[in-house]
Amino acid sequence: MRFYAQNDEGDTLFPLTAAQWEAGCARAGESGHEFRAGTSDADFAAGVAWADVLMAQTSSLAHRFPCAAPNLKMIFLLSAGVDKLRPFSDLPQGAVVLNNSGVHSRKAHEYAAMALLMLNARVPEMIAQQHSQTWQMLFSSSIRGKRVTVIGTGDMGAPAGRAARSFGAIATGVRTLATPHPDFDRIVAVAELDAVLPETDFLIVACPLTPATQGLISRARLELLPQGAGVINFGRGPVLDQTALCDLLDSGHLGGAVLDVFSPEPIPPGGRAWTTRNLIVTPHVSVDDPLTYNPDSLDILWANLHADGAYTHAVDLSRGY
Numbered sequence: 001m002r003f004y005a006q007n008d009e010g011d012t013l014f015p016l017t018a019a020q021w022e023a024g025c026a027r028a029g030e031s032g033h034e035f036r037a038g039t040s041d042a043d044f045a046a047g048v049a050w051a052d053v054l055m056a057q058t059s060s061l062a063h064r065f066p067c068a069a070p071n072l073k074m075i076f077l078l079s080a081g082v083d084k085l086r087p088f089s090d091l092p093q094g095a096v097v098l099n100n101s102g103v104h105s106r107k108a109h110e111y112a113a114m115a116l117l118m119l120n121a122r123v124p125e126m127i128a129q130q131h132s133q134t135w136q137m138l139f140s141s142s143i144r145g146k147r148v149t150v151i152g153t154g155d156m157g158a159p160a161g162r163a164a165r166s167f168g169a170i171a172t173g174v175r176t177l178a179t180p181h182p183d184f185d186r187i188v189a190v191a192e193l194d195a196v197l198p199e200t201d202f203l204i205v206a207c208p209l210t211p212a213t214q215g216l217i218s219r220a221r222l223e224l225l226p227q228g229a230g231v232i233n234f235g236r237g238p239v240l241d242q243t244a245l246c247d248l249l250d251s252g253h254l255g256g257a258v259l260d261v262f263s264p265e266p267i268p269p270g271g272r273a274w275t276t277r278n279l280i281v282t283p284h285v286s287v288d289d290p291l292t293y294n295p296d297s298l299d300i301l302w303a304n305l306h307a308d309g310a311y312t313h314a315v316d317l318s319r320g321y
Contacts, residue, residue: 024298119230144168152207219244
């Protein structure tokens with residue numbers, strides 16, 4: 001088979017290299033396949049016309065479809081989210097789309113744990129006091145027994161639920177259907193979200209961006225959170241009303257927030273998120289590990305290719321994830 005990897009020009013951390021490809025083939029017991037990689041538009045045009053399998057992050061593929069891809073059988077995304085590929089009707093017909101869901105879980109657990117503990121310990125307030133050279137002792141109670149609501153129970157949401165429960169917090173997962181999940185104390189359907197928010201100490205947004213989730217965490221829903229609640233978003237920026245969040249932080253209704261994703265990205269100079277009270281900014285770095293990202297992704301690719309069409313990572317384009 002012929003595999004083509006489209007990398008982002010100038011990327012020094014996450015390019016899919018020939019050495020990584022060869023190591024991945026060796027782990028999978030595969031040989032005899034052809035591999036090419038490129039970065040430019042010309043590289044892409046030639047590579048996608050030649051390849052059976054296209055491999056790339058969605059950021060490398062955005063705006064490159066439609067295109068001539070007469071041999072393409074599979075698009076393997078080195079990303080979990082697919083929102084940047086809309087409209088999906090522009091994708092090459094007949095090519096199954098797979099993502100690398102699962103490679104983010106370890107870092108998602110660590111990030112959620114870090115953010116929860118920071119918010120519970122009132123670290124955003126302490127950072128603000130440090131900048132203003134204000135000495136005021138800020139005490140907090142244990143996170144044990146506090147209530148954490150996680151929007152999305154997949155590759156990133158489930159580890160967030162595990163992290164919360166590891167500290168003795170009570171974790172509620174919100175998903176399309178209220179089917180049980182082992183990483184949560186309870187599961188509720190999205191339709192029940194408004195009933196859950198008033199009893200939420202920490203809200204974690206970890207769902208993909210789809211037409212159904214865009215704007216899901218609206219101003220009205222943020223206002224349902226109790227006084228002093230904390231918010232974490234490492235899903236997608238447009239899922240949450242960022243302006244409303246900033247308003248509620250500045251007013252003191254919300255106690256703090258840790259955001260890894262924004263709308264727009266990057267935050268422009270002078271953007272309100274830079275100066276909002278008790279808001280910690282991490283620049284979309286929460287769940288990607290440069291040491292393991294591509295090797296783990298290649299292992300997922302080969303596991304799916306060995307599955308004789310029973311793909312575990314096929315994207316349901318009708319649902320957007």
